[in-house]
Amino acid sequence: MLLSILVATVDRRGELFARLRHELEAQIAALDVPGEVELLWSRDDGSAPVGVKRNVLVRGASGRYVCFVDDDDEVDASYVAAIVGALVDGPEVDCVGLSVAMSFRGRHTHLMELSSRHADYSSAGGVYRRPAHHLNPVRREIALRHPFAAVDRHEDQDWALRVAAAGELRRERRVEDVLYRYASRRFYGWQWLLDRTERPRHAAGIRMVRLVPLREAAGARAYAQPRVARAAQEPPRGSVSTATSVGVPDFFRTTS
Numbered sequence: 001m002l003l004s005i006l007v008a009t010v011d012r013r014g015e016l017f018a019r020l021r022h023e024l025e026a027q028i029a030a031l032d033v034p035g036e037v038e039l040l041w042s043r044d045d046g047s048a049p050v051g052v053k054r055n056v057l058v059r060g061a062s063g064r065y066v067c068f069v070d071d072d073d074e075v076d077a078s079y080v081a082a083i084v085g086a087l088v089d090g091p092e093v094d095c096v097g098l099s100v101a102m103s104f105r106g107r108h109t110h111l112m113e114l115s116s117r118h119a120d121y122s123s124a125g126g127v128y129r130r131p132a133h134h135l136n137p138v139r140r141e142i143a144l145r146h147p148f149a150a151v152d153r154h155e156d157q158d159w160a161l162r163v164a165a166a167g168e169l170r171r172e173r174r175v176e177d178v179l180y181r182y183a184s185r186r187f188y189g190w191q192w193l194l195d196r197t198e199r200p201r202h203a204a205g206i207r208m209v210r211l212v213p214l215r216e217a218a219g220a221r222a223y224a225q226p227r228v229a230r231a232a233q234e235p236p237r238g239s240v241s242t243a244t245s246v247g248v249p250d251f252f253r254t255t256s
Contacts, residue, residue: 002033002087003137004063005080007041008053009071017043017071024069025254027080033088037080038062039254051148051155054134058143060253065096067137074181082175083137090173096137097174101181102128104188112182116169120161120202123195131164132172133157135180142168 005024009017021039028037040061042053058066065087069075076082086096097115112128114136122129132138134148134156146163148155163169184191194201201207 001038001062002036002064003038003084004057004061004066004140005037005039006054006057006061006066006068007039007071008050008057008068009041009043010046011043012046013071017041020069020071020074021254023075024080027075027077028254031081031084033084037084041252043252049150049152049155051150051152054148054155055150058140058147061140064140065137066140066143067096068134069180070135070182072183072185074183076177076179076181078177079179082177082179086173086175087137090171093171093173094139094142094169095132095172097132097172098136098180099174099176099178100135101178102184103181104184104186104191106183108188108191111178115174116164116172119164121157121198121207123198131160132169133160135182138163138169 005028007017007020021041024039028039031037038061040057042048042057044053054068057068067083083096087093095116097113097117100112100114101109102112103109110126110128112130114130114133116132118129118131120131142163145168146159146166148159151158
């Protein structure tokens, strides 16, 4: 299988996830390469840290490449086909570079480049430049070598910076069209302040991702025992759907 699209979600976002799932399954079903893309999702009541769910999904994926879509974001109608096309045209790449439209509470939309060409967070000319993130299709074998921190916040930024520092994403194929719309819940005023102080903060080592190891240690104590989620209760949709129990939390799969 070529690609696994992964979604970590929670019960309270059921309506958002249902809309996203419908869109992704329709795009997968329309592909000319049946059986090459799957949608895999993990859903619980929010007890499991999102980093834990991300790791469960990466381990359970069947695709040679994995990428995440966040349940409150939107993808373009050509999202799946464009990524599959990039992977078919560049079968030896380590990741696919993406152009993302990022808005702040529905306003102030900016372009964001997620690419292995960027080793750190920066911005220039109104464009946010970020290392390859969890949203980028990445070789699963590489993703497995870099588990997400078992926390609920900044696990994606922490992961992106660790993977960039490891230098394993050497070959990239970019998709220039904007395929993904990222809905930040951050107020733009706060983002504006972060942008203006970015260089001195980073030079001084002041960034929220530094708190991830402390949060993970605290979370490990609070989240000591795995929960078994309810696989049988997730209704199937699409061409093929199976539920597989893997511990905390369970995950569900739709394939083309």
